[in-house]
Amino acid sequence: MLSENELIQIRRHLHQIPELALKEYETHAYLLQVIAQLQTDYMEVQTPAELPTALLVLIKGTAPQRTIGYRTDIDALPVTEATGLPFTSQHPGVMHACGHDIHMTVALGVLSYFASHQPKDNLLFFFQPAEESENGGKLAYERGIFNGQWRPDEFYGLHDNPDLPAGAIGCRMGTLFAGTTELNIDIEGQGGHAAFPQDANDAVVAMATLVTQIQTIVSRNIDPIQSGVVTIGKVEAGTIRNVIAGHARLEGTIRGLTQEMLLKIDDRLRALCQGLEVSFGVKVELELNQGGYWPVENNPALTKRFINYMQTAPGVNFIETKPAMTGEDFGYLLAKFPGTMFWLGVEDDAQLHSATLTPKEASIQRGVTAITGFLTARMNEK
Incomplete structure (x- = not known):
């Protein structure tokens, strides 16, 4: 021994x-x-x-x-x-x-x-x-x-x-x-000149709306006495101040204390992304990667x-x-x-x-x- x-x-x-x-x-x-x-x-x-x-x-x-x-x-x-x-x-x-x-x-x-x-x-x-x-x-x-x-x-x-x-x-x-899931979201709009927003489809505006909506998932869809987290830790969009961005990307993490909770958060994210496509006329690709990191x-x-x-x-x-x-x-x-x-x-x-x-x-x-x-x-x- x-x-x-x-x-x-x-x-x-x-x-x-x-x-x-x-x-x-x-x-x-x-x-x-x-x-x-x-x-x-x-x-x-x-x-x-x-x-x-x-x-x-x-x-x-x-x-x-x-x-x-x-x-x-x-x-x-x-x-x-x-x-x-x-x-x-x-x-x-x-x-x-x-x-x-x-x-x-x-x-x-x-x-x-x-x-x-x-x-x-x-x-x-x-x-x-x-x-x-x-x-x-x-x-x-x-x-x-x-x-x-x-x-x-x-x-x-x-x-x-x-x-x-x-x-x-x-x-x-x-x-x-907690269990953890990585999330990546790509938003495709239409780039253009900052002076002519009517001829473009601003991915930054759509992204900003989505970030705000994501924060409602835990506050309005998860039982308050339970614990969940959705954090957007990285955002990327645009190249210069006077060009409307045609693409935006968000990267973040989801954490929840039960697998059921994580799956519910996943479903709400999908619904919000689908709604964003309709509301803003953009294309949204959502990638969720949990792998083996279950609660x-x-x-x-x-x-x-x-x-x-x-x-x-x-x-x-x-x-x-x-x-x-x-x-x-x-x-x-x-x-x-x-x-x-x-x-x-x-x-x-x-x-x-x-x-x-x-x-x-x-x-x-x-x-x-x-x-x-x-x-x-x-x-x-x-």
Whole structure:
């Protein structure tokens, strides 16, 4: 079983070799190297050909009633590190700014425990590429890597949280993370001279109207006690002040706490775009891209068990958290398998995706202890 000091050294090595989505080759090789040292005769390791930077590890139980899945993400972000740490990123312009090095290390700690304490149930560890982009969870599911003995009956996973004390476990019933959808809208009008608007069809005017209308979706179509966001973060139109723009483009993001809400927002956007075409005589093309970034909707029964355990387990600091509007592609897998996502506190002044994120390493062993305790207790339930 890996000691706390060994886990910290593993985390520091992982922190130095961050890689972007679907390019996690060095990370994959290092994970295999660590896992090889833990290999037992009841462990099986697979690198699926369908997703070559993914890694599956199956620990076979002594009297399995189920296969319990545990997922960790392994990719990093295109961020230039500014922490000043002695083990700073060695890959220029790439950093574990979302703390996936912590995620992987905790998963390895849990795996090492059960490699030396054979579990009752089967345990499936999924080291997932491409969480930050390219929706690796959805790719894994669609490419069929969860088949046969590699199919979990339930799935668990964590995300680090700098706003929680180091090692604290945070969770809630219902949605933990919002689902996210990218939206792009192109408006085609007719360009012309600024002095002769009657001979043109101004895409900027149509765009301005649409931006205002979009803001009514959440305020007038979504239940006020629920939470949704539609943000237009980028607009482009025109080339010079005295020419009427014939084309305008809007780019933005949608966030919602349930998949049903996101689909309702999508429908309202389509209706507004169709109405704009009629009202202004323009052509509107709407592109919606959600991919695998579905809301992280925790399974009620499994999450209740998880929370009950963490609330009563000795040494665990459990905190009930509010839903977050950030996105996480584990939501797609939770739509396919019942399960729970939770927070692990890493206590830092910097926020996720920040170039100065410096998680407290004391959180690693505390997380391993809490999770191994929960999984052991879960195996003793019917």
